[in-house]
Amino acid sequence: MGVRFSSKTKEAIAGYIFAAPIIISIMLFTIYPVFAGLYYSFTNYQPTEAQKFKMRFIPEEAMMFHTSVFPDEEDVSYEEVAEFFNPVDFVLYDVGVNLNERQIEAVKNYLDSERLIKDFLAGKLKEEMTVAEFMERYMKAESNLFKRYIPDFIGLSNFKKMAKDQYFWISLKNAFVYSIIVVPVQTLLAILLAVAANMNIRGRGFFKAVFFIPAISSSAAISMIFWLIYSKPGVLNRLLGYLGMQPIDWLNNPNTALGAIMVLNVWTTAGYFMITFLAGLQGIPRTIYEAAEIDGAKFWTRFWKITFPLLRPQILFVSIMGIIGCMQVFDQIYFLIKNMRNITISYYIYKNAFEYHNMGYASAIAMVLFLIILFITTLQRKFMKEEAYF
DSSP: OOOOOOHHHHHHHHHHHHHHHHHHHHIIIIIHHHHHHHHHTTBOOOGGGTTGGGOEEOHHHHHHHHHOOOTTOTTOOHHHHHHHOOHHHIIIIIIOOOOOHHHHHHHHHHBOHHHHHHHHHTTOOOSOEEHHHHHHHHBSSOGGGGSSOOOOBOTTHHHHHHHTOHHHHHHHHHHHHHHHHHHHHHHHHHHHHHHHHHSOOTTHHHHHHHHHHHHHSOHHHHHHHHHHHHSTTSHHHHHHHHTTOOOOOTTTOTTTHHHHHHHHHHHHHHHHHHHHHHHHHTTSOHHHHHHHHHTTOOHHHHIIIIIHHHTHHHHHHHHHHHHHHHHTOOHHHHHHOOSGGGOOHHHHHHIIIIISOOHHHHHHHHHHHHHHHHHHHHHHHHHSOOOOOO
């Protein structure tokens, strides 16, 4: 007889089947990258090296470059070629593969130079092959070192390097300054927008849409619009010119570039967080405001004594999400900032990973950023209680 399951077990199995796609996606694209980044932070991993043993080449051409000998030449002896052949230099410079110290020692001790030279002179190296296939054929031992790229474990070297890296500290400082200014401003502005959108006035649906549109617009498109505003011949400088002021290069001047990006970020995110506060406002009982009006409380008194305190759960959520977003700000910096004095830490991670091809060091910086955000978020949850009053 087949196995019979209870109704609860069947429901659980069905639930896991339906949830399987999202569970697998989270494991592949969230959990695995976190642990991979942690591992790489203790290595010298370089993405450009990852495919080096799969590179295809023609051994005969590499031998010709190395020895300056053509296999079809007459009167070329094995001894003459062997005299000029250096196995390590051949693999490093003529095959074009970077090797670590262990691999260099293996090539020096185990590469079958005699067989390689004889095959070269006999014209047997014309076939294209991968580096891994070549090493498998001509290494007497330890050919497994050349089958796939394994970064060297370097311990805490990346973190020690970070402590002496001036651009790491500049980018970290900029991220903190950015967060300290942007998060309170965008939170307060979002609350005010939500209060305005919650009022019983004509056209409030239109104003809600206008406030929210920047949040759903393409970051690249918005960055280009603000580039047209901030550029030296742009809209902002033209307006300032009418007031008799000299044009300012807002994005290339280190004293103004980061502030200009802060204004852009506040404008794009305030409308998004407005929706969160609007939901909170609509959950506050109307009777509380009516009682305050009867007692003679003015608008701002009601705002600071009733609205603001009762939005505490939403304020906590928005401040946490704002801190996380600001500490990780990247796209506006990537599109608009061209000097290293105004970069943020996420952009510096990108430069190390994809421009300097130093993924191990980038992973170490990413781990530090993760710990900083985790620490700040923990402090926020500890000192900003989210319980509501009703």
